[in-house]
Amino acid sequence: MKTSDKQPAAQQPYKSWKELPHVPVSYPQLGSIGATGEWRTFKPEINAEACNKCGMCYLYCPDGVISYKEGTLPEIDYMFCKGCGICASICPKKAIEMVKEKE
Protein backbone atom coordinates (compact mmCIF):
# COMPACT_ATOMS: atom_id res chain seq x y z
CA MET A 1 0.00 0.00 0.00
CA LYS A 2 1.27 3.47 -0.82
CA THR A 3 1.25 6.03 1.94
CA SER A 4 -0.93 8.24 -0.21
CA ASP A 5 -3.82 5.71 -0.08
CA LYS A 6 -6.58 7.21 2.02
CA GLN A 7 -7.39 5.82 5.45
CA PRO A 8 -9.89 6.98 8.08
CA ALA A 9 -8.99 10.46 9.28
CA ALA A 10 -8.12 11.12 12.92
CA GLN A 11 -11.05 10.86 15.31
CA GLN A 12 -12.60 13.92 16.85
CA PRO A 13 -11.56 14.40 20.49
CA TYR A 14 -13.29 11.87 22.76
CA LYS A 15 -15.70 13.18 25.37
CA SER A 16 -15.65 10.11 27.62
CA TRP A 17 -13.30 7.21 28.28
CA LYS A 18 -16.30 4.94 27.64
CA GLU A 19 -16.07 5.76 23.91
CA LEU A 20 -12.40 4.77 23.69
CA PRO A 21 -11.04 1.54 22.20
CA HIS A 22 -8.62 -0.52 24.35
CA VAL A 23 -5.59 1.10 22.71
CA PRO A 24 -4.89 4.08 20.46
CA VAL A 25 -4.06 3.08 16.87
CA SER A 26 -3.30 5.36 13.95
CA TYR A 27 -3.73 4.59 10.28
CA PRO A 28 -1.39 5.64 7.49
CA GLN A 29 -2.43 8.87 5.81
CA LEU A 30 -0.70 11.84 4.23
CA GLY A 31 1.86 13.01 6.77
CA SER A 32 0.68 15.80 9.04
CA ILE A 33 3.96 17.62 8.44
CA GLY A 34 3.62 17.48 4.67
CA ALA A 35 5.69 15.94 1.89
CA THR A 36 8.75 14.72 3.81
CA GLY A 37 10.44 13.90 0.50
CA GLU A 38 11.42 17.58 0.45
CA TRP A 39 13.95 16.84 3.20
CA ARG A 40 15.92 14.66 0.75
CA THR A 41 19.50 15.54 -0.19
CA PHE A 42 20.29 12.33 -2.11
CA LYS A 43 17.70 10.57 -4.24
CA PRO A 44 17.73 6.76 -4.63
CA GLU A 45 17.44 5.75 -8.28
CA ILE A 46 16.84 2.13 -9.23
CA ASN A 47 18.78 0.74 -12.18
CA ALA A 48 16.10 -1.48 -13.75
CA GLU A 49 18.64 -3.58 -15.65
CA ALA A 50 20.79 -4.37 -12.61
CA CYS A 51 17.84 -4.95 -10.25
CA ASN A 52 17.10 -8.65 -9.59
CA LYS A 53 13.68 -7.80 -8.04
CA CYS A 54 14.54 -9.44 -4.69
CA GLY A 55 12.58 -6.91 -2.61
CA MET A 56 15.29 -6.30 0.00
CA CYS A 57 14.93 -2.51 -0.43
CA TYR A 58 11.19 -2.84 0.23
CA LEU A 59 11.84 -4.83 3.41
CA TYR A 60 14.49 -2.47 4.77
CA CYS A 61 12.93 0.92 3.90
CA PRO A 62 12.30 2.53 7.33
CA ASP A 63 9.60 4.82 5.94
CA GLY A 64 7.69 2.17 3.99
CA VAL A 65 7.81 4.25 0.82
CA ILE A 66 8.95 1.45 -1.48
CA SER A 67 6.17 -0.65 -2.98
CA TYR A 68 7.01 -4.06 -4.36
CA LYS A 69 5.32 -7.20 -5.62
CA GLU A 70 7.31 -10.40 -6.08
CA GLY A 71 9.01 -10.51 -9.47
CA THR A 72 8.42 -6.86 -10.30
CA LEU A 73 10.55 -3.74 -10.15
CA PRO A 74 10.21 -1.87 -6.81
CA GLU A 75 8.72 1.64 -6.95
CA ILE A 76 9.81 4.50 -4.72
CA ASP A 77 7.30 7.12 -3.53
CA TYR A 78 9.48 10.25 -3.81
CA MET A 79 6.79 12.36 -2.12
CA PHE A 80 7.87 10.83 1.20
CA CYS A 81 11.30 9.25 0.58
CA LYS A 82 13.75 11.16 2.82
CA GLY A 83 16.78 9.78 0.99
CA CYS A 84 18.36 7.90 3.93
CA GLY A 85 20.13 5.50 1.55
CA ILE A 86 19.41 2.29 3.45
CA CYS A 87 17.93 0.76 0.26
CA ALA A 88 21.13 1.52 -1.68
CA SER A 89 23.26 0.16 1.14
CA ILE A 90 21.29 -3.10 1.46
CA CYS A 91 20.83 -3.76 -2.29
CA PRO A 92 22.74 -7.01 -3.06
CA LYS A 93 23.10 -6.02 -6.74
CA LYS A 94 24.22 -2.43 -6.07
CA ALA A 95 21.35 -1.47 -8.36
CA ILE A 96 20.34 1.62 -6.38
CA GLU A 97 22.38 4.77 -6.81
CA MET A 98 22.12 7.80 -4.49
CA VAL A 99 22.05 10.83 -6.77
CA LYS A 100 22.48 14.33 -5.34
CA GLU A 101 19.30 16.43 -5.67
CA LYS A 102 19.65 19.66 -7.66
CA GLU A 103 18.70 23.07 -6.23
Next chain:
Amino acid sequence: MMKTEQEKENILIMSGNYAAAWGAKCSNVNVISAYPITPQTTVVEKLSDFVDNKELDAKYIRVESEHSVMAALVGSSMTGARSFSATSGQGLLYMAEMLHWVSSSRLPIVTTIASRGIAPPWNIWADYTDILSIRDCGWIIQFASTHQEIFDSILMAYKIAENPEVSLPYFVVYSGFSQSHTSKPVSIPEQQRINKFLPILPEDGWGHLNLNPDKPVTFGNLVMPEQEYLDFRFMIHDSMVKSKKNIHDTINLFNQSFGRDYGGLVEKYMCDDAEVILISYGGLAEQSKDAVDKLRDQGNKVGLFKLRYIRPFPNEELIELFNSGIKVIGVVDQGTAFGNPTGGPISTEVMSLLNHTKNRIDVLPCIWGIGGRNVSVDDQIGLFEKLLYIKNNNEYPTDETCQHGTVWMGLKTGI
Protein backbone atom coordinates in the same frame (compact mmCIF):
# COMPACT_ATOMS: atom_id res chain seq x y z
CA MET B 1 -18.20 -37.35 41.04
CA MET B 2 -18.49 -40.40 38.77
CA LYS B 3 -16.85 -39.78 35.45
CA THR B 4 -18.15 -41.29 32.24
CA GLU B 5 -15.78 -43.18 29.94
CA GLN B 6 -15.38 -40.07 27.81
CA GLU B 7 -14.60 -37.88 30.81
CA LYS B 8 -11.75 -40.06 32.05
CA GLU B 9 -8.57 -38.16 32.68
CA ASN B 10 -5.01 -39.20 32.15
CA ILE B 11 -3.15 -39.01 35.46
CA LEU B 12 0.59 -38.43 35.10
CA ILE B 13 3.26 -37.95 37.74
CA MET B 14 5.05 -34.72 36.91
CA SER B 15 6.92 -31.77 38.36
CA GLY B 16 5.25 -28.39 38.84
CA ASN B 17 7.27 -27.09 35.88
CA TYR B 18 6.07 -29.93 33.65
CA ALA B 19 2.51 -29.17 34.79
CA ALA B 20 3.07 -25.64 33.47
CA ALA B 21 4.46 -26.98 30.17
CA TRP B 22 1.52 -29.36 29.83
CA GLY B 23 -0.83 -26.48 30.59
CA ALA B 24 0.64 -24.47 27.71
CA LYS B 25 0.63 -27.50 25.38
CA CYS B 26 -2.99 -28.35 26.15
CA SER B 27 -3.92 -24.67 25.65
CA ASN B 28 -2.74 -25.07 22.02
CA VAL B 29 -0.36 -22.12 22.24
CA ASN B 30 0.84 -20.83 18.86
CA VAL B 31 4.06 -19.10 19.90
CA ILE B 32 6.52 -19.72 22.72
CA SER B 33 9.48 -17.48 23.31
CA ALA B 34 11.98 -18.47 25.95
CA TYR B 35 15.22 -17.77 27.72
CA PRO B 36 16.38 -20.24 30.37
CA ILE B 37 16.51 -19.29 34.04
CA THR B 38 16.48 -21.42 37.18
CA PRO B 39 14.06 -22.63 38.50
CA GLN B 40 11.79 -22.14 35.48
CA THR B 41 14.06 -23.72 32.83
CA THR B 42 12.45 -27.14 32.63
CA VAL B 43 9.12 -25.53 31.63
CA VAL B 44 10.52 -24.22 28.36
CA GLU B 45 12.75 -27.28 27.90
CA LYS B 46 9.67 -29.51 28.07
CA LEU B 47 7.85 -27.23 25.63
CA SER B 48 10.85 -27.39 23.31
CA ASP B 49 10.52 -31.20 23.46
CA PHE B 50 6.82 -30.98 22.64
CA VAL B 51 7.52 -28.78 19.62
CA ASP B 52 10.47 -30.90 18.46
CA ASN B 53 8.42 -34.13 18.76
CA LYS B 54 5.59 -32.49 16.84
CA GLU B 55 3.27 -33.01 19.80
CA LEU B 56 2.67 -29.27 19.79
CA ASP B 57 2.28 -27.22 16.61
CA ALA B 58 3.85 -23.98 17.81
CA LYS B 59 6.58 -21.58 16.80
CA TYR B 60 9.41 -21.69 19.35
CA ILE B 61 11.50 -18.51 19.37
CA ARG B 62 14.83 -18.60 21.23
CA VAL B 63 16.19 -15.17 22.08
CA GLU B 64 19.09 -13.63 23.97
CA SER B 65 17.32 -12.31 27.09
CA GLU B 66 14.03 -12.15 28.95
CA HIS B 67 13.50 -8.59 27.72
CA SER B 68 13.58 -9.99 24.19
CA VAL B 69 11.33 -12.89 25.19
CA MET B 70 8.54 -10.53 26.07
CA ALA B 71 9.28 -8.27 23.09
CA ALA B 72 8.93 -11.30 20.80
CA LEU B 73 5.62 -12.18 22.42
CA VAL B 74 4.36 -8.60 22.03
CA GLY B 75 4.89 -9.06 18.31
CA SER B 76 3.34 -12.51 18.12
CA SER B 77 0.35 -11.63 20.27
CA MET B 78 -0.29 -8.49 18.20
CA THR B 79 -0.98 -10.82 15.26
CA GLY B 80 -3.58 -12.69 17.31
CA ALA B 81 -1.35 -15.69 18.14
CA ARG B 82 -1.82 -17.36 21.52
CA SER B 83 1.53 -16.67 23.17
CA PHE B 84 3.30 -18.18 26.15
CA SER B 85 6.50 -17.95 28.15
CA ALA B 86 7.86 -18.80 31.58
CA THR B 87 10.43 -17.06 33.75
CA SER B 88 11.72 -16.56 37.29
CA GLY B 89 13.42 -14.05 39.57
CA GLN B 90 15.99 -11.87 37.81
CA GLY B 91 14.53 -12.83 34.44
CA LEU B 92 11.14 -11.45 35.38
CA LEU B 93 12.71 -8.21 36.57
CA TYR B 94 14.66 -7.91 33.32
CA MET B 95 11.35 -8.24 31.47
CA ALA B 96 9.80 -5.40 33.45
CA GLU B 97 9.72 -2.76 30.72
CA MET B 98 8.11 -5.11 28.21
CA LEU B 99 5.56 -6.24 30.80
CA HIS B 100 4.11 -2.74 30.65
CA TRP B 101 4.13 -2.89 26.84
CA VAL B 102 2.06 -6.06 27.02
CA SER B 103 -0.55 -4.80 29.48
CA SER B 104 -0.80 -1.35 27.91
CA SER B 105 -1.23 -3.02 24.50
CA ARG B 106 -3.95 -5.11 26.16
CA LEU B 107 -2.42 -8.36 24.89
CA PRO B 108 -3.64 -11.65 26.43
CA ILE B 109 -0.22 -13.25 26.90
CA VAL B 110 0.07 -15.91 29.61
CA THR B 111 3.35 -16.41 31.47
CA THR B 112 4.16 -18.75 34.32
CA ILE B 113 6.53 -17.71 37.09
CA ALA B 114 8.49 -20.17 39.20
CA SER B 115 9.26 -17.60 41.88
CA ARG B 116 12.68 -17.31 43.46
CA GLY B 117 14.75 -14.96 45.60
CA ILE B 118 16.33 -11.85 44.09
CA ALA B 119 20.12 -11.34 44.03
CA PRO B 120 22.46 -10.32 45.54
CA PRO B 121 23.33 -12.51 47.32
CA TRP B 122 22.30 -15.12 44.77
CA ASN B 123 19.30 -17.18 45.76
CA ILE B 124 17.24 -19.48 43.58
CA TRP B 125 14.73 -20.80 46.12
CA ALA B 126 11.07 -20.10 46.79
CA ASP B 127 10.41 -16.40 47.41
CA TYR B 128 7.73 -14.30 45.72
CA THR B 129 9.67 -11.02 45.79
CA ASP B 130 10.13 -11.31 42.01
CA ILE B 131 6.43 -11.24 41.14
CA LEU B 132 5.56 -8.89 44.01
CA SER B 133 8.10 -6.35 42.72
CA ILE B 134 6.17 -6.02 39.45
CA ARG B 135 2.67 -6.42 40.89
CA ASP B 136 1.46 -3.05 39.58
CA CYS B 137 2.27 -3.42 35.88
CA GLY B 138 -1.24 -4.34 34.70
CA TRP B 139 -1.01 -8.13 34.61
CA ILE B 140 -3.52 -10.38 36.34
CA ILE B 141 -1.59 -12.25 39.05
CA GLN B 142 -2.79 -15.62 40.27
CA PHE B 143 -1.01 -17.99 42.65
CA ALA B 144 -1.29 -21.72 42.03
CA SER B 145 -0.58 -23.68 45.18
CA THR B 146 -0.84 -27.25 43.87
CA HIS B 147 0.54 -28.96 40.75
CA GLN B 148 -2.97 -29.62 39.47
CA GLU B 149 -3.79 -25.96 39.99
CA ILE B 150 -0.75 -24.92 37.91
CA PHE B 151 -2.01 -26.98 34.96
CA ASP B 152 -5.67 -26.00 35.34
CA SER B 153 -4.85 -22.32 35.86
CA ILE B 154 -3.18 -21.96 32.46
CA LEU B 155 -6.32 -23.18 30.68
CA MET B 156 -8.41 -20.73 32.71
CA ALA B 157 -5.82 -17.98 32.21
CA TYR B 158 -6.29 -17.94 28.42
CA LYS B 159 -10.07 -18.07 28.84
CA ILE B 160 -9.99 -15.01 31.11
CA ALA B 161 -7.24 -13.05 29.37
CA GLU B 162 -8.62 -13.44 25.83
CA ASN B 163 -12.09 -12.28 26.78
CA PRO B 164 -12.41 -8.98 24.85
CA GLU B 165 -13.78 -7.23 27.96
CA VAL B 166 -10.67 -8.22 29.91
CA SER B 167 -7.87 -8.16 27.30
CA LEU B 168 -5.14 -8.27 29.92
CA PRO B 169 -2.06 -10.47 30.31
CA TYR B 170 -1.97 -13.13 32.99
CA PHE B 171 0.70 -14.51 35.36
CA VAL B 172 0.31 -17.94 36.91
CA VAL B 173 2.71 -18.00 39.86
CA TYR B 174 4.10 -20.86 41.91
CA SER B 175 7.16 -21.28 44.09
CA GLY B 176 10.58 -22.30 42.86
CA PHE B 177 11.77 -25.82 43.74
CA SER B 178 9.17 -26.55 46.46
CA GLN B 179 6.60 -26.60 43.64
CA SER B 180 8.60 -26.37 40.40
CA HIS B 181 10.85 -29.38 41.06
CA THR B 182 8.70 -31.66 43.22
CA SER B 183 6.58 -34.32 41.52
CA LYS B 184 2.92 -35.06 42.09
CA PRO B 185 0.04 -36.60 40.14
CA VAL B 186 -1.64 -34.24 37.67
CA SER B 187 -4.89 -35.07 35.90
CA ILE B 188 -4.85 -34.18 32.21
CA PRO B 189 -8.33 -34.16 30.64
CA GLU B 190 -8.83 -35.34 27.08
CA GLN B 191 -7.75 -32.71 24.58
CA GLN B 192 -11.17 -32.64 22.89
CA ARG B 193 -12.78 -31.57 26.14
CA ILE B 194 -10.09 -28.95 26.73
CA ASN B 195 -10.65 -27.62 23.21
CA LYS B 196 -14.34 -27.15 24.00
CA PHE B 197 -13.41 -25.15 27.09
CA LEU B 198 -10.73 -22.97 25.50
CA PRO B 199 -11.71 -19.69 23.85
CA ILE B 200 -11.84 -19.64 20.04
CA LEU B 201 -9.02 -17.57 18.58
CA PRO B 202 -10.45 -14.83 16.34
CA GLU B 203 -9.37 -15.28 12.72
CA ASP B 204 -8.46 -11.62 12.26
CA GLY B 205 -6.62 -11.16 15.54
CA TRP B 206 -7.77 -9.22 18.57
CA GLY B 207 -10.46 -6.67 17.89
CA HIS B 208 -8.49 -3.74 19.30
CA LEU B 209 -5.09 -4.39 17.75
CA ASN B 210 -4.09 -6.65 14.89
CA LEU B 211 -0.82 -6.46 13.00
CA ASN B 212 -1.52 -7.29 9.38
CA PRO B 213 0.77 -6.17 6.52
CA ASP B 214 -2.29 -5.65 4.30
CA LYS B 215 -3.86 -3.23 6.80
CA PRO B 216 -0.95 -1.24 8.21
CA VAL B 217 -1.40 0.61 11.51
CA THR B 218 0.89 2.45 13.89
CA PHE B 219 0.59 1.53 17.53
CA GLY B 220 2.30 3.00 20.58
CA ASN B 221 2.66 6.51 19.21
CA LEU B 222 3.02 9.65 21.32
CA VAL B 223 -0.09 10.79 23.20
CA MET B 224 -0.02 14.35 24.54
CA PRO B 225 -0.95 15.23 28.14
CA GLU B 226 -4.30 16.70 27.11
CA GLN B 227 -5.13 13.71 24.90
CA GLU B 228 -6.30 10.36 26.28
CA TYR B 229 -3.19 8.97 28.01
CA LEU B 230 -4.76 9.30 31.48
CA ASP B 231 -7.98 7.73 30.24
CA PHE B 232 -6.21 4.70 28.78
CA ARG B 233 -4.43 4.21 32.14
CA PHE B 234 -7.74 4.33 33.97
CA MET B 235 -9.22 1.79 31.56
CA ILE B 236 -6.51 -0.77 32.41
CA HIS B 237 -7.39 -0.46 36.10
CA ASP B 238 -11.11 -0.50 35.30
CA SER B 239 -10.83 -3.68 33.20
CA MET B 240 -8.70 -5.31 35.89
CA VAL B 241 -11.31 -4.61 38.59
CA LYS B 242 -14.17 -5.73 36.33
CA SER B 243 -12.29 -8.92 35.37
CA LYS B 244 -13.37 -10.35 38.74
CA LYS B 245 -16.74 -11.27 37.25
CA ASN B 246 -15.06 -13.00 34.33
CA ILE B 247 -12.73 -14.84 36.70
CA HIS B 248 -15.71 -16.15 38.69
CA ASP B 249 -17.56 -17.16 35.51
CA THR B 250 -14.49 -18.97 34.19
CA ILE B 251 -13.90 -20.83 37.46
CA ASN B 252 -17.56 -21.95 37.42
CA LEU B 253 -17.34 -23.07 33.80
CA PHE B 254 -14.12 -24.95 34.55
CA ASN B 255 -15.83 -26.71 37.43
CA GLN B 256 -18.75 -27.68 35.19
CA SER B 257 -16.36 -28.91 32.49
CA PHE B 258 -13.78 -30.77 34.57
CA GLY B 259 -15.22 -31.16 38.09
CA ARG B 260 -12.56 -29.14 39.92
CA ASP B 261 -13.78 -26.08 41.83
CA TYR B 262 -11.26 -23.34 42.58
CA GLY B 263 -13.89 -21.27 44.41
CA GLY B 264 -12.98 -17.74 43.41
CA LEU B 265 -10.37 -15.07 44.02
CA VAL B 266 -9.81 -16.49 47.50
CA GLU B 267 -10.07 -19.87 49.18
CA LYS B 268 -11.56 -19.97 52.67
CA TYR B 269 -10.61 -22.87 54.93
CA MET B 270 -12.40 -23.21 58.30
CA CYS B 271 -13.24 -19.51 58.28
CA ASP B 272 -16.97 -19.67 59.10
CA ASP B 273 -16.79 -19.54 62.92
CA ALA B 274 -13.14 -18.53 63.19
CA GLU B 275 -11.95 -15.78 65.51
CA VAL B 276 -8.33 -15.91 64.38
CA ILE B 277 -7.51 -15.99 60.68
CA LEU B 278 -4.28 -16.32 58.79
CA ILE B 279 -4.24 -14.58 55.40
CA SER B 280 -1.59 -15.78 52.98
CA TYR B 281 -0.91 -16.99 49.44
CA GLY B 282 1.06 -19.56 47.47
CA GLY B 283 2.41 -22.98 48.39
CA LEU B 284 2.94 -22.23 52.07
CA ALA B 285 -0.68 -21.11 52.39
CA GLU B 286 -1.74 -24.56 51.21
CA GLN B 287 0.42 -26.02 53.96
CA SER B 288 -1.33 -23.79 56.53
CA LYS B 289 -4.36 -26.07 56.25
CA ASP B 290 -2.39 -28.68 58.24
CA ALA B 291 -1.65 -26.09 60.93
CA VAL B 292 -5.34 -25.12 61.07
CA ASP B 293 -6.36 -28.79 61.37
CA LYS B 294 -4.00 -29.39 64.30
CA LEU B 295 -5.13 -26.25 66.13
CA ARG B 296 -8.79 -27.05 65.49
CA ASP B 297 -8.22 -30.48 67.06
CA GLN B 298 -7.18 -28.62 70.22
CA GLY B 299 -10.39 -26.54 70.11
CA ASN B 300 -8.97 -23.29 68.71
CA LYS B 301 -11.26 -21.33 66.39
CA VAL B 302 -8.70 -20.64 63.69
CA GLY B 303 -8.99 -20.47 59.91
CA LEU B 304 -7.04 -19.86 56.72
CA PHE B 305 -7.92 -17.24 54.12
CA LYS B 306 -5.85 -17.98 51.03
CA LEU B 307 -5.47 -15.26 48.41
CA ARG B 308 -5.52 -16.94 45.00
CA TYR B 309 -5.39 -13.61 43.20
CA ILE B 310 -3.61 -10.40 44.20
CA ARG B 311 -4.35 -8.61 40.88
CA PRO B 312 -7.21 -7.93 40.77
CA PHE B 313 -7.21 -7.60 44.55
CA PRO B 314 -10.04 -9.41 46.37
CA ASN B 315 -11.37 -6.31 48.16
CA GLU B 316 -14.96 -7.52 48.53
CA GLU B 317 -13.97 -10.91 49.94
CA LEU B 318 -11.62 -9.31 52.49
CA ILE B 319 -14.18 -6.71 53.60
CA GLU B 320 -16.73 -9.49 54.06
CA LEU B 321 -14.16 -11.33 56.18
CA PHE B 322 -13.51 -8.23 58.29
CA ASN B 323 -17.24 -7.89 58.95
CA SER B 324 -17.69 -11.57 59.88
CA GLY B 325 -16.79 -11.18 63.55
CA ILE B 326 -13.12 -12.14 63.43
CA LYS B 327 -10.92 -10.73 66.19
CA VAL B 328 -7.33 -11.15 65.01
CA ILE B 329 -5.72 -11.64 61.61
CA GLY B 330 -2.19 -12.50 60.68
CA VAL B 331 -1.15 -11.49 57.15
CA VAL B 332 1.85 -13.29 55.77
CA ASP B 333 4.09 -12.32 52.88
CA GLN B 334 6.66 -14.58 51.28
CA GLY B 335 8.35 -11.55 49.80
CA THR B 336 9.71 -8.18 50.85
CA ALA B 337 8.84 -4.55 50.20
CA PHE B 338 11.65 -2.69 51.90
CA GLY B 339 10.56 0.41 53.76
CA ASN B 340 6.83 0.07 53.18
CA PRO B 341 4.53 0.19 56.25
CA THR B 342 4.89 -3.51 57.14
CA GLY B 343 7.91 -4.62 55.11
CA GLY B 344 5.62 -7.00 53.20
CA PRO B 345 3.66 -5.81 50.15
CA ILE B 346 0.46 -7.81 50.56
CA SER B 347 0.09 -7.29 54.33
CA THR B 348 0.18 -3.55 53.65
CA GLU B 349 -2.50 -3.91 50.98
CA VAL B 350 -4.74 -6.08 53.16
CA MET B 351 -4.46 -3.55 56.00
CA SER B 352 -5.39 -0.72 53.64
CA LEU B 353 -8.94 -2.17 53.52
CA LEU B 354 -9.49 -2.20 57.30
CA ASN B 355 -11.24 1.17 57.24
CA HIS B 356 -14.13 -0.60 55.46
CA THR B 357 -15.19 -2.25 58.73
CA LYS B 358 -16.32 -0.72 62.02
CA ASN B 359 -15.13 -3.84 63.89
CA ARG B 360 -11.91 -3.69 65.84
CA ILE B 361 -9.51 -6.20 64.33
CA ASP B 362 -5.95 -6.69 65.51
CA VAL B 363 -3.47 -7.36 62.72
CA LEU B 364 -0.07 -8.98 62.94
CA PRO B 365 1.92 -8.83 59.69
CA CYS B 366 4.47 -11.56 59.12
CA ILE B 367 7.18 -12.35 56.61
CA TRP B 368 8.18 -15.98 56.14
CA GLY B 369 9.99 -18.33 53.81
CA ILE B 370 12.28 -15.66 52.34
CA GLY B 371 14.88 -17.14 49.99
CA GLY B 372 13.41 -20.61 50.51
CA ARG B 373 13.91 -20.61 54.29
CA ASN B 374 11.99 -23.64 55.53
CA VAL B 375 8.64 -22.99 57.19
CA SER B 376 7.33 -26.11 58.89
CA VAL B 377 3.76 -26.79 59.98
CA ASP B 378 5.01 -26.31 63.56
CA ASP B 379 6.41 -22.89 62.58
CA GLN B 380 2.98 -21.99 61.21
CA ILE B 381 1.32 -23.22 64.42
CA GLY B 382 3.77 -20.96 66.29
CA LEU B 383 2.49 -17.99 64.31
CA PHE B 384 -1.13 -18.95 65.02
CA GLU B 385 -0.20 -19.13 68.71
CA LYS B 386 1.05 -15.55 68.52
CA LEU B 387 -2.32 -14.53 67.02
CA LEU B 388 -4.19 -16.44 69.76
CA TYR B 389 -2.00 -14.67 72.33
CA ILE B 390 -3.10 -11.31 70.92
CA LYS B 391 -6.76 -12.37 71.14
CA ASN B 392 -6.49 -13.70 74.70
CA ASN B 393 -4.22 -11.04 76.22
CA ASN B 394 -5.08 -7.99 74.13
CA GLU B 395 -1.40 -7.24 73.61
CA TYR B 396 1.12 -7.91 70.87
CA PRO B 397 3.98 -10.37 71.34
CA THR B 398 7.36 -8.77 71.98
CA ASP B 399 9.86 -11.48 71.04
CA GLU B 400 12.85 -10.43 68.99
CA THR B 401 11.60 -11.84 65.69
CA CYS B 402 8.96 -9.09 65.85
CA GLN B 403 10.71 -6.08 64.32
CA HIS B 404 9.05 -2.77 63.39
CA GLY B 405 5.64 -4.33 64.03
CA THR B 406 6.18 -7.32 61.74
CA VAL B 407 7.15 -10.89 62.60
CA TRP B 408 10.17 -11.98 60.54
CA MET B 409 9.80 -15.72 61.01
CA GLY B 410 13.15 -17.42 61.50
CA LEU B 411 15.13 -14.17 61.93
CA LYS B 412 18.40 -15.15 63.65
CA THR B 413 18.24 -13.38 66.99
CA GLY B 414 21.08 -15.16 68.80
CA ILE B 415 18.75 -16.98 71.19
